[in-house]
Amino acid sequence: MSPMLELLGTALGVPGLAHPTASGGSASWAAAWQPYPPAPDPGRHGPADADADADADFDRRMHPAGRGAAYAAAAGAGGISGTAGAARGGPGGPSPLGPVLGTLSRSVRTQWGMLVRAAPLTATHIAAGCTLYVAHLTGLLRLRSLLFHPGLLTLTRRAGLQAWLAHAHRPLAAFLVLGDSLWDLLCRVMGLIYWQAPLEARLRADRADEEALAAATHPRAAAAQREAERTAPFWRRWMNNPLLRAQLISAGVIVALEIALQGRPRPAALALRGVAVPAAAAANATAAASMPVTRYILYPYALYPTLEHAMRWLWAMLDDRPFVLFFSTIPVPPILLPLLLTLFAGRGGSWGGLGTMTKGAVAAVFAASALNLRRRSGERVDGWVSDGVCRAARFLSGLAGIPLPAPAKTRYPHDDAAAARAREPASVAGVMDAVYRRAIRMASPNVE
Numbered sequence: 001m002s003p004m005l006e007l008l009g010t011a012l013g014v015p016g017l018a019h020p021t022a023s024g025g026s027a028s029w030a031a032a033w034q035p036y037p038p039a040p041d042p043g044r045h046g047p048a049d050a051d052a053d054a055d056a057d058f059d060r061r062m063h064p065a066g067r068g069a070a071y072a073a074a075a076g077a078g079g080i081s082g083t084a085g086a087a088r089g090g091p092g093g094p095s096p097l098g099p100v101l102g103t104l105s106r107s108v109r110t111q112w113g114m115l116v117r118a119a120p121l122t123a124t125h126i127a128a129g130c131t132l133y134v135a136h137l138t139g140l141l142r143l144r145s146l147l148f149h150p151g152l153l154t155l156t157r158r159a160g161l162q163a164w165l166a167h168a169h170r171p172l173a174a175f176l177v178l179g180d181s182l183w184d185l186l187c188r189v190m191g192l193i194y195w196q197a198p199l200e201a202r203l204r205a206d207r208a209d210e211e212a213l214a215a216a217t218h219p220r221a222a223a224a225q226r227e228a229e230r231t232a233p234f235w236r237r238w239m240n241n242p243l244l245r246a247q248l249i250s251a252g253v254i255v256a257l258e259i260a261l262q263g264r265p266r267p268a269a270l271a272l273r274g275v276a277v278p279a280a281a282a283a284n285a286t287a288a289a290s291m292p293v294t295r296y297i298l299y300p301y302a303l304y305p306t307l308e309h310a311m312r313w314l315w316a317m318l319d320d321r322p323f324v325l326f327f328s329t330i331p332v333p334p335i336l337l338p339l340l341l342t343l344f345a346g347r348g349g350s351w352g353g354l355g356t357m358t359k360g361a362v363a364a365v366f367a368a369s370a371l372n373l374r375r376r377s378g379e380r381v382d383g384w385v386s387d388g389v390c391r392a393a394r395f396l397s398g399l400a401g402i403p404l405p406a407p408a409k410t411r412y413p414h415d416d417a418a419a420a421r422a423r424e425p426a427s428v429a430g431v432m433d434a435v436y437r438r439a440i441r442m443a444s445p446n447v448e
Contacts, residue, residue: 257362
């Protein structure tokens with residue numbers, strides 16, 4: 001290699017290229033061509049610099065910023081030992097927590113990217129909830145102005161349309177507020193990741209399977225549908241997310257239940273402002289209590305805990321596993337997991353009590369029935385839930401000594417047609433027809 005380097009040095013006009021130490025100014029230039037600065041030379045440094053050289057060598061190999069500092073020091077006149085102060089965390093040197101923070105940030109970015117790709121709606125919900133909490137901490141927004149109370153909709157309608165519209169955003173905004181404390185925020189973000197993200201991924205996967213089956217059985221119709229979705233506006237494509245539809249239906253049911261089950265708020269004043277109250281009515285407590293109320297003491301609250309219960313129940317209804325591990329040790333059926341978590345959390349927990357859990361269960365059943373959701377076996381979720389409730393009622397009535405008649409199994413038109421086809425004699429054509437009809441039913445549940 002020396003003759004070749006001498007020829008190259010002669011051609012480039014660099015006499016010390018083949019022997020970098022022959023000329024004093026070319027040693028650092030030759031070091032600049034190496035991928036890393038040269039290793040410390042024990043003969044060039046005394047024993048006192050051994051520790052500094054070891055630190056600099058570790059910094060050069062482990063830290064990108066340290067490699068740059070060691071490179072600059074090796075290219076200069078100070079040599080490799082000039083980075084000893086920076087390697088030990090001196091001014092301008094890398095922090096000892098740099099590798100840990102770098103690894104943590106890369107892991108967070110990777111996990112967030114996976115969540116966005118697998119469950120975009122869940123990622124959007126987490127980002128919106130965290131943004132609202134930060135705005136609340138900085139004083140840009142008051143979370144109380146986003147919370148919900150039925151009285152804010154039913155009582156303000158008497159004051160006019162403008163007063164009602166001032167609170168019309170609350171039924172939707174109350175589902176975005178994840179918590180008013182850091183602990184509640186972290187608990188509900190973990191709940192979104194643990195419950196809602198797998199549910200969204202499951203629903204999107206089922207929808208993709210149905211579209212693939214429809215494309216295989218009806219290619220022209222599937223191509224036309226894909227073209228229509230491609231040219232559709234953004235909001236319509238966003239609405240194709242099955243979890244978003246389930247959440248909108250559940251949210252509507254939850255708001256309707258809150259309005260239907262609201263109690264009369266505690267009055268702050270029992271007389272109209274600016275209206276003279278008769279002396280007899282003022283003296284009579286009963287008459288005063290029956291007069292119109294103009295001011296109430298209302299305590300608005302977030303609606304997301306009820307929606308989280310609904311998503312938990314929907315996840316449990318769609319899970320086909322025979323059991324899941326509770327506390328990583330106790331095997332329980334998936335349908336009992338939301339109930340057990342609520343019982344262990346207690347009334348003062350972050351997710352509400354049994355009343356909140358019951359509202360979430362009702363909303364989940366409504367959403368499953370409206371969207372015609374099915375389990376892996378092909379059974380409708382609402383039919384499976386009704387059969388389970390009937391079995392539980394018969395079990396409890398048997399324990400109480402009150403026998404109940406066995407109800408007829410919930411049947412649907414496609415079940416009757418399948419039973420009629422099952423009575424036909426078996427043949428190759430019959431089997432192919434059954435497979436074809438099964439594929440059509442899975443692709444389009446409403447078509448027989």
